[in-house]
Amino acid sequence: MDGFFRILRACFHASPDVVKAFLLSMRRRFSRVRQGAFASKSNTRAFNAMMRHGTEHNAGPSAMLAALEDDRLPDVDISAVTHNSQKWLSAFGDTLKALDYPKKKLHICFVDNGSTDETRQRLAETIAGLSEAGIEARLIEQTNVGFGGGHNTGVKAGGSDFVLITNVDLTFEPSSLRRIVSHAVVDTPAAAAWEMRQKPYEHPKVYEPLTGTTNWNSHACVLLRRAAFEKVGGYSRVLFMYGEDVELSYRLRTHGFVLRYNPHAVVYHHTYEKAGEVKPVQYIGSTFANLYIRLRYGRLTDILLVGPLAAGLLVRRPRFVGARRQHACSIAKLLLKAPEALSNNISNRTDAEFPFALLNYDVTRRGAFCEAGSLPAQPPKVSIITRSYQGRESLLRQAMMSVANQTYPNIQHIITEDRGETLASAVLDFASRVTHEIVHVTGNKLGRSDAANLALSQAKGEYCIFLDDDDQFYCDHVETLVAATLATEGARGAYSLAFDLPSKRVSDLGADFDVELPISHHFMASPLDPQAMKIRNCFPIQAVLFERTLYDERGGFDEDLDMLEDWALWQKYTHRTQFVYVPKTTSFYRTPFYPAAQISRMKALNSTYNIVRNRMDVWRASWDEKTTQQ
Missing domain, CATH: 3.90.550.10 (Spore Coat Polysaccharide Biosynthesis Protein SpsA; Chain A)
Structure with a gap:
């Protein structure tokens, strides 16, 4: 596995940039097809319009917190x-x-x-x-x-x-x-x-x-x-x-x-008696509705897929006994309703975009049958650490809002600044509008890793999570990870799935982005594999909750690293420890929108790759020797 991965990496990085761009584009396309997001351009436009609502409300807590x-x-x-x-x-x-x-x-x-x-x-x-x-x-x-x-x-x-x-x-x-x-x-x-x-x-x-x-x-x-x-x-x-x-x-x-x-x-x-249950009435009604709504609201591409989707329902393996006959009746009904639906589509055309994804509608997060865990009456404090610097105030406010919107009740948010004290007023202003603790720290100004270690040293939480200032949590992120950790004896943390959101900022100082549809990477969707962690970073930085005591035992970021520092940290913290995998999408992180920018970023990361690999091999050997002697 390791040797094969090394060969693939070497071939990729030796390829001309035009080949890299093609491969990256195909990877994104394949990932979306795998997650069921075969979609028209309407999906991307609808997703962009939805996400831009966040840029309108970044001064204080959102309306969803009102009581x-x-x-x-x-x-x-x-x-x-x-x-x-x-x-x-x-x-x-x-x-x-x-x-x-x-x-x-x-x-x-x-x-x-x-x-x-x-x-x-x-x-x-x-x-x-x-x-x-x-x-x-x-x-x-x-x-x-x-x-x-x-x-x-x-x-x-x-x-x-x-x-x-x-x-x-x-x-x-x-x-x-x-x-x-x-x-x-x-x-x-x-x-x-x-x-x-x-x-x-x-x-x-x-x-x-x-x-x-x-x-x-x-x-x-x-x-x-x-x-x-x-x-x-x-x-x-x-x-x-x-x-x-x-x-x-x-x-x-x-x-x-x-x-x-x-x-x-x-x-x-109480709609499902068991996870993944197929209910015939729901399945038949939902598939008919999808085809009808495509005719009523879809663009041309969406409408043209009605025929193939209907045919697929008739020829593929039925989900239950009698499904084909019921689908045939639904399709006959659809033919009768199609003229009216298409007429309404034409006469009521609007600027709004309506997503369709095969027999679903919008992109979906993974975890439809990931059962919500319970929390104790007095849940442990969680310290969330965000690194930022001057010029990113708009992004920082969105990150702080993402934390403020968490359903988890016991949070400390630490904003750590690695290039001065310019963010203090923005942090204090936001802190005055929320009920959880927000702390601004600044220290040696030696870079991102130093700033993160400063925050870790001052964290009051029993658990910690990182959140980069341009990434966001879904509202149940902290709740989900804490519940999973507490439910598993001996676990020292948990990690969940995250969307990769290709993004480009509309302006240098703003927090408005153009985005592609989010991607769920298959290599992240599995329980922790220590061998895989040695050869690639399987965790986006914001996806992981970990015990604060791991910092005391194993140290923090390597302060000479400005890239892949989180990969090195996760190798330290997951070595011979138990982390719970939660198969649910609870956050997103941004990556470059254009292949050229993505290639440039990958070249920079590749320059640090072997340094981190070799260093962590030495660290593991040293750690094992030390713990054996104790």
Whole structure:
């Protein structure tokens, strides 16, 4: 393995730059195909538009952190549709009563879509219990008109400015409704929808980590602005089950509205009995919806793929017994709906871009069935270290916002400056707007590695993470890594997957980027392999949580290294220790946008490669000898 890798490296670096550029371009293309992101240019444009929302909000905490007092909270209508849902209603009613929200401001409409079990009896009991708790509740009975049709009825029955669309097969964290409504109240008027985070399995959607902006919402539990919902005409009557949320999301964006995701507002969705479960109704409904929505909102490339995708459903191995027959019925229905969908596409053309990725929609993060772990009542402190310098204030504010938006409650953020004290005022200004500790340190001004070691020496956390000033965490990054570490006896840290985000700054001083679609590298997606770590860096710097005591035992960065210093550090910290692999994308790091810039960077890194390899071979031998003698 080592010898083969050496040969590949040597061949690559001996190649002309034009060959390197071609190989790097093909690598990016292959990586995206492998992760299912076969996509049109609309995906890239939609992703860019979504990510630019972060540049508009970098002065202080984002709206997703708001938690308003009772007198500022508005009335909320809640629409809950049932169909043979008897087993969920007792827990659902209990969790509504436990919400940390003024009960007199809640108005719940249950819409029963023709249940044939004991759902209506259980609903009567649930409504009685809610009424006793001071919550207004009512029931509307009708024939089964599907998910969207049921919620159209429920929304129409109310009159509040905000309406919560929710499944009944879920339970709420007590703070969830206060958090999501507070977010909506302080958000821009252009925002129309705010999606709650689902546990134990978070929906693997991509979103902009600073504002929560996303290209579409899941409507298992989502808050909607009534005026926006009514303006676009509510849920589609074409889609009976599944896909209604994506279609409504795209229709809202057609009218210029913005969609949000808030990982701080949590519900527990009991939709899967086991990881990776295939549910026939969901699968058939979702695939039909994807093809229909392509016709309704896609560009030409997206529409032209409808035929091959439909044919693929018929010829490939079925996911369950009877799948081909059901797909054939769906395709026949699609043919009947296609003229209207295409007509609407042409007549309602908009500047908004709508992503499609084969039978999915947007790029997805890995980890759809990575179960969220639990934290102790008093979680350990985590010190996050960011290195920065003069001229990168805009980038630094975004990094600080990324930390401020973490769902993890016990954080110290250390900003370490290696070229002076110019960032102090920006750090102090941001620190005054947040509740967690932010510290600015500056020391010997000897470079990046020295600055990082200074921060490590002053870190108060039991665990540490690095975050470069141009990279960002998704909101659950720290929570996910700490939970994984604590759940594994003997673990001294954890690492998760990260997006490689090819980026170029629009201006030298700003924090606005043009980006390509993110890449999930296959070589990072595996448990720690000590031999692989010796020949290549398997961890992006921000992807790793480690015990602070490792710094005391094994030292910090080698201060003469200005490149690959993190690779050397990870070799020290992972040598004969246990680090937990979390197969979920929880952060992103930026790499050069253009192949020429990427080649230049790789040449610089290659000049340090053998130095680090040889040095770490010596370090390991010395460490093993020392520990053997103890």
